[in-house]
Amino acid sequence: MPKKAREMSAAEVRRLTDPGLYAVGGVAGLQLQVAKTGARSWVMRVKIGDRRRDIGLGGFPDVPLADARAKARVVREKIAAGIDPVEERRVARLALLAQTQRITFDEATEKFLTLKRHEFKNIKHAAQWENTLATYASPVIGAKRVDEIALADIEELLTRGNLWLTKTETAKRVRGRVEKVLDWATAGGHRTGDNPARWRGNLDARLPNPGKVAKKSHHSALPIDDMPRFMSHLATMEGSGARCLEFAILTAARSSEAKGATWSEIDLDARLWTIPADRMKARKEHRVPLSRAAVALLKALPRHEGTNLVFPSARNKMLSENTLTAVIKRMDGTMPEGQGYRDPNTGGIVTAHGFRSTFRDWAGERTAYPGDICEMALAHVIKNKAEAAYRRGDLLEKRRRLMKDWALFCAEGATQGSVTPIRAQEG
Structure with a gap:
């Protein structure tokens, strides 16, 4: 036990200005520390077990003498009760730090999207992430701290308004995006434990398999025999949108690929369009x-x-999402009743993407080209992993003959490749 010091008055303590440690009395071990800079603070010198500790009790005069003695007595009482005040403070600081690291799902989403925005394919893709999470996730878990989100919360947001059964594709995207945000939060120390938005071994035990409930929707496509008529009509349409649609059809490309085409991607002499991987x-x-x-x-x-x-558009920007669709609708609107450009299966006006289906139907039903050549023309991924591992080339020259025959069919209605798809003559 430290030697009991004489109990100083408040006035005496105020006069202590020379650097050093001064026992002020009242509580054993309580001292005023005066630094060389003139700063003064309270120190409680105690022994906890076999270790000597100096515990700070605040600065003087912000903490007056009476308050310092009160704090010192509390320290003594805790030690007598077997509590280490230093360890207690450390735990409290860690708890406070953990509290500051806890963020809501909306906050996590904002931080995640800010960091990951450069990975999205384009501005539209980033907007889709923001919109789906804001529409479906935020109302249910947006204000919740990420470390409090549980399986029941994810299940609620995916089934709210019967979303999982009526808009299954959208619900699947929402689930995947929520999972990625929570993975980011876990990696950043904002939460611990399993991800409640994980599908396998988690939500798959609580929700119907999406493949069993999703209604497959197909893009309306033009019947094969209507292609020459449509292409002849399309040639009379003016504008960048009409030419882009015509190019997309002739190349069996996706509308987004055609709209984003640049002159630097095209080699007219080699008659080749090389679309980079990021598109x-x-x-x-x-x-x-x-x-x-x-x-x-x-x-x-x-x-x-x-x-x-x-x-380009009139403003030298990429054509909008609906430009090619608008061209088709204008064309359909000028046709007599019953002669428009409709899909007999869906009853709807054909879509730009639907021409890829028309191309595939033509190649499969009217030609003898192998299926792998046709699928590669559409840039479809080889689903068979073993075959994909061994496929090195892209069958360019064989596809060149296929695209020549497709262009001839679109112009004349003649299928040149139905008997001998591989010919020496190039088109």
């Missing part, structure tokens, strides 16, 4: 052989200053 759905470079019709279309196009886009 492809499968994130793999895709080479598209250009038929004579596709090359003629490109050569007839004007080059616009200020943009490298092949099919």
